[in-house]
Amino acid sequence: MNAPISNQDFIPADLPEPTFRDLAHLPGMEPVRFKLLRTLKFLANPLGKSRELVAQYGNIFRRQDLGGWGVSLIGPEANEMVLFNKDKVFSSDLGWTPILHLLFPRGLMLMDFEEHRIHRKTLSVAFKTEPMRHYFAQLDEGITRGLAKWPRGASFKFYPTIKALTLDLAATSFLGVPWGPEAQKINKAFCDMVAASVAVIRKPLPFTAMKRGVDGRAFMSAYFAREIPKRRGQTGDDIFTQVCNATNESGELLTDQEIIDHMNFLMMAAHDTTTSSISSIAWCLAKHPEWQDRIREEIAGIRARHGALSYETLGEMNVTEMVFKEAMRLIPPVPSMPRRALRDFTFGNHVVPAGAHIGINQMMTHRLPEYWPNPEQYDPTRFTPENSRGRHKYAWVPFGGGAHMCLGQHFAYMQVKMFFFALLEGHRIVSDTPLGDVESDFSMFPIPKPKDGLPVRIEAL
Numbered sequence: 001m002n003a004p005i006s007n008q009d010f011i012p013a014d015l016p017e018p019t020f021r022d023l024a025h026l027p028g029m030e031p032v033r034f035k036l037l038r039t040l041k042f043l044a045n046p047l048g049k050s051r052e053l054v055a056q057y058g059n060i061f062r063r064q065d066l067g068g069w070g071v072s073l074i075g076p077e078a079n080e081m082v083l084f085n086k087d088k089v090f091s092s093d094l095g096w097t098p099i100l101h102l103l104f105p106r107g108l109m110l111m112d113f114e115e116h117r118i119h120r121k122t123l124s125v126a127f128k129t130e131p132m133r134h135y136f137a138q139l140d141e142g143i144t145r146g147l148a149k150w151p152r153g154a155s156f157k158f159y160p161t162i163k164a165l166t167l168d169l170a171a172t173s174f175l176g177v178p179w180g181p182e183a184q185k186i187n188k189a190f191c192d193m194v195a196a197s198v199a200v201i202r203k204p205l206p207f208t209a210m211k212r213g214v215d216g217r218a219f220m221s222a223y224f225a226r227e228i229p230k231r232r233g234q235t236g237d238d239i240f241t242q243v244c245n246a247t248n249e250s251g252e253l254l255t256d257q258e259i260i261d262h263m264n265f266l267m268m269a270a271h272d273t274t275t276s277s278i279s280s281i282a283w284c285l286a287k288h289p290e291w292q293d294r295i296r297e298e299i300a301g302i303r304a305r306h307g308a309l310s311y312e313t314l315g316e317m318n319v320t321e322m323v324f325k326e327a328m329r330l331i332p333p334v335p336s337m338p339r340r341a342l343r344d345f346t347f348g349n350h351v352v353p354a355g356a357h358i359g360i361n362q363m364m365t366h367r368l369p370e371y372w373p374n375p376e377q378y379d380p381t382r383f384t385p386e387n388s389r390g391r392h393k394y395a396w397v398p399f400g401g402g403a404h405m406c407l408g409q410h411f412a413y414m415q416v417k418m419f420f421f422a423l424l425e426g427h428r429i430v431s432d433t434p435l436g437d438v439e440s441d442f443s444m445f446p447i448p449k450p451k452d453g454l455p456v457r458i459e460a461l
């Protein structure tokens, strides 16, 4: 499929790179000589540091890191302006390219406007009701098989264990590969790519994570290239086969290279985010066991009414959904979203120049007390229909918003609900160590994870 309109048609060739002087009229950081030190300090505690910056400067400020100067925007109004992007001022491609380009080029988030619309619509077939029903069946089998192997009563680290399980699940539902040695090889290559996308050393030098990532990409790309001809014209129940046969508005199939790029990106977008959110929920539930009991009551109700959980009855897991939403408010798996301004724009009383690197910070928006009273408190009832009524649509954006809103969010809800249904029905999660708060227990960047891997026990009831 050759998209008629490319990003380049929208992006000025001479887009400037704003310096401190161009941003000097904004509140914010002063220049320092040791940018690396400043960046490392931020990365050591992004939540605490962001809190300080918002308290000091407000909802728009200039910031400096290793990559140069940028502008942070906080709050629902900023989220709406940037994500809804009514006037097509903000480029997602130019925001994400410095981070993802080497390993995940030409993924959906690295496209803009008309080209993005066409590709997104084409890929959407893989997330319609019928394919989702098939993924439900595959996830059901995979979760049951995976959980059966988890230790009972003995301590283990939740984070690496769920990470391994979500990878195994991806092999079947994303690729249609049966669980076994081939899936293991794919998993390894894929893990190397994801690790490299957030590595500090950005060049594929020997023995670095980036080199392993680039090799992983070559392995995955060769795998997809070999498989595409076998999947074309087939009716498979996995995302890969759906994408191989998806057509655009003109009835054209995606090219082989487009399929390779979309599949690599889709797997990356799905994996660490789901792993992060399930770990955060487990942390919240271990800290607030009364919510485990409430989920268990919900499960018992579904059993009593329907016998088993099905794709249709997922919608009845309202308590689990609130628990999930509140965990993602406190610990959003994508803590910030980068964009680049293609033209000057105004926010509040401030004019921000074209070319500026913009950061939406949902980690902080999700803690603004005017929308979230007592923000550090874990309280899933914030998401009852009554309590949600009237809240700004962009006050809670763990899945983003506007044209680039997460394409896999229903898949994520499904997987999370199925996992906790299977885990909590006959078991409870107990933390093996005293739990602190988000700031002490999680490293938030680039994707949040428990600092100690979250040692827990799964106890039979």
Ligand code: HEM
Binding pocket: 092, 108, 109, 110, 120, 265, 266, 269, 270, 271, 273, 274, 277, 332, 333, 334, 337, 338, 397, 398, 399, 400, 401, 403, 404, 405, 406, 407, 408, 409, 411, 412
């Ligand atoms: C809890 C789990 C997840 C979270 C929190 C999450 C979050 C996000 C966010 C914030 C974005 C938008 C980024 C931006 O606008 O800059 C996004 C985009 C995307 N996500 Fe997810 N995601 C999750 C799971 C998934 C899954 C399971 C899939 C696939 C099955 C997926 C596929 C995608 C894709 C394809 C995009 C790009 C959409 C576009 O650019 O049009 N995500 N996700």
